[in-house]
Amino acid sequence: MSTPYRLLVVEDDPAVSRGLVYGLRYEGFEVSTADTGARALAILRSENIHLILLDIGLPDMTGLDVCRQLRSEGKRQPVLMLTARDEEIDKILGLEMGADDYIVKPYSLRELISRVRAALRRSYGELAPSNDANDEIRFGNVLMNIASMSVYKDGQPVILTPIEFKLLRYLVNNPHRPTSRDALIEAVWGYTSEIEDDRTVDVHVRHLREKIEADASNPRWIITVRGVGYKFEP
Ligand code: CA
Secondary structure, three states: OOOOEEEEEEEOOOHHHHHHHHHHHHOOOEEEEEEEHHHHHHHHHOOOOEEEEEEEEOOOOOOHHHHHHHHHOOOOOEEEEEEEOOOOOHHHOOOOOOOEEEEOOOHHHHHHHHHHHHHHHHOOOOOOOOOOHEEEEEOOOEEEEOOOOEEEEOOOOOOOOOOHHHHHHHHHHOEEOOOOHHHHHHHHHHOOOOOHHHHHHHHHHHHHHHHHHOOOOOOEEEEOOOOOOEEEEE
């Protein structure tokens, strides 16, 4: 059996938090809780969390502040905002590095769980989650944490888009193996390329190289295989 996903519920209302935790555990998720923004950020720095359920109204800061802070630390986990008021929705969606989705209170547990599953699918695909040390992959001065979808270069967070992260994860998980652009499209974007769409892959590879390679024009990790595509060379 695969390791269950671990979720973090950030909610200061004890009754709401208890109800969420009960429902999510019943569905097979592992759940950590925090009742302030500061505790949430501390947990996110020390535990492998796959998804965050984040209340907007917290005692020490807003959920939006928590979201902004964790994104600035390079953490890319999906965030579902829990909001009591409709007028907050624009703010949530307007955030450049903000939440992935939101739910307006009162919501049904069933609705919430289906949103959680959808967000996990979007972010992690069919990849089984893991909480062990192998969750971290290191090559040279680059460190990848799979659970938090974060990447660090020389200890500094590298901000990757979700697609760049999936592309890097796919290449790293298939070392030494030359992969065609079509196969990458299918694995990373999740559809079969009917048209000549090679540029898409090339553009994303270029951006990825600029972010993680010491010299993007003379790459060390993501190698072009002439006539085929790309490969990761650890
Ligand atoms: Ca609250």
